[in-house]
Amino acid sequence: MTNELNHTAKEQPKKKRQAETPVEEKSTRWVQIRLIPIWLRIILVLLLFIVAGAIGVVFGYSVIGEGNASDALKWSTWEHILDILNGKQ
Numbered sequence: 001m002t003n004e005l006n007h008t009a010k011e012q013p014k015k016k017r018q019a020e021t022p023v024e025e026k027s028t029r030w031v032q033i034r035l036i037p038i039w040l041r042i043i044l045v046l047l048l049f050i051v052a053g054a055i056g057v058v059f060g061y062s063v064i065g066e067g068n069a070s071d072a073l074k075w076s077t078w079e080h081i082l083d084i085l086n087g088k089q
Helices: 002-011 038-064 075-086
Strands: none
Touching: none
């Protein structure tokens, strides 16, 4: 009887596993539109550096150095600083 069961099990065709068919997806590309172009970002960053530097100079000259805030951005003040740095005074 066991031979018959084994024999009948062998006669049944084995079901092959069906290969899974890949689901076809439409490839959509994500395109991001920049609100601010890169060249404008670079200019904005440079302007922010200049503004931050000017604010730092005014703060340093008026608060730390105890001078007038308006004198910090005058050309005569910078000439004097450059003369000191170059050793002319």
